[in-house]
Amino acid sequence: MAIRAIRQLVRAFEVTEGAGVTVHRTIGTPALRNLDPFLMLDHFGSNDPDEYIAGFPPHPHRGFITFTYMLDGHMEHQDSMGNRGDLRSGGAQWMKAASGVIHSEMPKQTDGLMRGFQLWINLPAAQKMSDPAYQEFSPEAIPEVRQGPVRVRLLSGRYAGQRGVIEDPNTDMHYLDVTLEPGAEFALPLAGDYAAFVYVYEGGASSGGSELPQHSLAVLGAGDEIAVAAGPQGARFICVAGKPIGEAVVQHGPFVMNTRAEIELAFREYQSGQLVKKKAAMTGG
Numbered sequence: 001m002a003i004r005a006i007r008q009l010v011r012a013f014e015v016t017e018g019a020g021v022t023v024h025r026t027i028g029t030p031a032l033r034n035l036d037p038f039l040m041l042d043h044f045g046s047n048d049p050d051e052y053i054a055g056f057p058p059h060p061h062r063g064f065i066t067f068t069y070m071l072d073g074h075m076e077h078q079d080s081m082g083n084r085g086d087l088r089s090g091g092a093q094w095m096k097a098a099s100g101v102i103h104s105e106m107p108k109q110t111d112g113l114m115r116g117f118q119l120w121i122n123l124p125a126a127q128k129m130s131d132p133a134y135q136e137f138s139p140e141a142i143p144e145v146r147q148g149p150v151r152v153r154l155l156s157g158r159y160a161g162q163r164g165v166i167e168d169p170n171t172d173m174h175y176l177d178v179t180l181e182p183g184a185e186f187a188l189p190l191a192g193d194y195a196a197f198v199y200v201y202e203g204g205a206s207s208g209g210s211e212l213p214q215h216s217l218a219v220l221g222a223g224d225e226i227a228v229a230a231g232p233q234g235a236r237f238i239c240v241a242g243k244p245i246g247e248a249v250v251q252h253g254p255f256v257m258n259t260r261a262e263i264e265l266a267f268r269e270y271q272s273g274q275l276v277k278k279k280a281a282m283t284g285g
Ligand code: FE
Pocket: 056, 059, 061, 066, 103, 105
């Protein structure tokens, strides 16, 4: 198998989002505008119990999916579909904004800690104005695969004969949260045309002899297998991959469409209270 080498290393860009929340952004920055089909990756967190976390008060989205994975702490969620959720540590939330959703996301600490990821996944043009949908998964619903020094929480995709809980048929997304003991090795066979990246959030790792520094995103190049080895302190990382959509991306803030005119329409509709077209029920496990 040809191992996918690191094609680009993207250092996180610190941005202030919502009401005073600091996030480390890698995809969706000048260094990496997007990585088709992925539009944005934010790593948010706080380990200061006194830090004021105001969260993300009501804001709109249209044209894509937001996928949130909580590592520590929890996140209270409310949206224009009528859903109310409380995403716990180790749980995940998949929200297809599609034609339009207005929601609030309010992260809270547990024992002084709050950490997680939000990934934006694009939708093909034919589905951008489809009905929104929402799924929330408890930590217990997410399959965990343990093979000696390798532990994988399988949020989406296939690994070691198992399937993750979140299905994205457009991109066949793989989303794995991997914990490696010191020196352990992780491998994932993957079709050559899939976009793929690794983001190390704890410890240190390497791939094909190149370092994967903490809080940097490694875009992986061509090949048919992802291979990551942990350093002497072990490593925790997310490994994400998906089939590119291959369409024009016109992004403005919370709206991601295919043309400028569609973005202008989204702004006009939001300003006149017409953004939300459809309510939907909450499902999930
Ligand atoms: Fe949001």
